[in-house]
Amino acid sequence: MVQPITKAIFPVAGLGTRFLPATKANPKEMLPIVDKPLIQYAVEEAISSGITELIFVTSSSKRAIEDHFDTNFELEYRLAQQGKSDLLDLVQKIVPKGVDCIYVRQPQALGLGHAVLCARQVVGDEPCAVLLADDLIDCSTPCLKQMLNVYHETQASVIAVEKIAPEDSDKYGIIAVDKSFKGQGYIHSIVEKPKMQDAPSNFAVVGRYLLSGKIFEHLSRLTPGRGGEIQLTDAIASLLKEEKAMGLIFDGTRFDCGSKLGYMQATITLGLRHPELGNDFRSYLKETVESF
Ligand code: UTP
DSSP: OOOOOOEEEEEOOOOOGGGTTTTTTSOGGGOEETTEEHHHHHHHHHHHTTOOEEEEEEOGGGHHHHHHTSOOHHHHHHHHHTTOHHHHHHHHTSSOTTOEEEEEEOSSOOOHHHHHHTTHHHHTTSOEEEEOTTEEEEOSSOHHHHHHHHHHHHOSEEEEEEEOOGGGGGGSEEEEOOTTOSSEEEOOEEEESOOGGGOSOSEEEEEEEEEOTTHHHHHHTOOOOGGGSOOHHHHHHHHTTTSOEEEEEOSSEEEETTSHHHHHHHHHHHHHHOTTTHHHHHHHHHHHHHHO
16 A cells, blocks of 8 residues: 655755845745745645645744744734734635644754755654745646655655756756656656766756655765755665656746746746736736836
8 A cells, every 4th residue: 555645844944045135034935926935835735735744844044934834813813803804814724724834943054955854753754745945836736746646656756857958957956767758757866966968867856855754764874965965866866776766747837936036937927827916917017028
């Protein structure tokens, strides 16, 4: 029987240096796209894919994330008093009933792999999801759900990938796959941020993973890799020597909201689609672009 995946890790303890100065005192994951913080998009994706335990790996400068998923008694009281039931509903439904939030600390930003390892005590040896909220993935079927479908078919770890321009290889983890790889297939190996000439393919890992519980053993054995950080990619490379993992080109669009350009692209795309603002925003954008 396939072991169900109910836990998701959200590593949110990074320093967000690409987005300074905005991220000096504010968590990158709390930057809003239109009216919702990035982390809430990732949490909604996880919940709509069937995840019921949300494990946030945070740091001392990320308290706003805990507050966002907690009750704000005064705000709720005032909204109720003012009869603003729609807004009250909106804030009360951020974490639906039956979903739990758990917080663990990463004492130092020692890398994504280290952040995931910090969640080991909570996850145990179960398979789990890992979602990086700065990758906002816009899909009609949630990206994580698409990955879970593959997990249920194959019982292997699943890693979301997308095709990139070869010159961008040194920004991503890159997988090696069969030449015939189109939408999904077994990963032969994986390497973190290779030079273009060393990249085994043009398929780059994006911020969604379904990982076997064995990943923690591999993470715990690692020494710092590229950039002096404990790299999740290195642990996956080690896991691949023992277990199979699938690469999946998800059906949807990824916005790299850890970069300023990706963030603006996400804001424009989701702004244009916003039910209340979309039409006015479209007219404004059109006029502005024409007058530049
Ligand atoms: P990134 O490398 O995109 O985030 O890590 P960063 O380090 O915050 O940003 P830059 O590169 O300096 O601009 C991907 C994810 O992993 C988390 C980040 O919060 C982000 O969601 N992360 C990264 C940690 O939780 N801990 C770390 O030590 C590193």
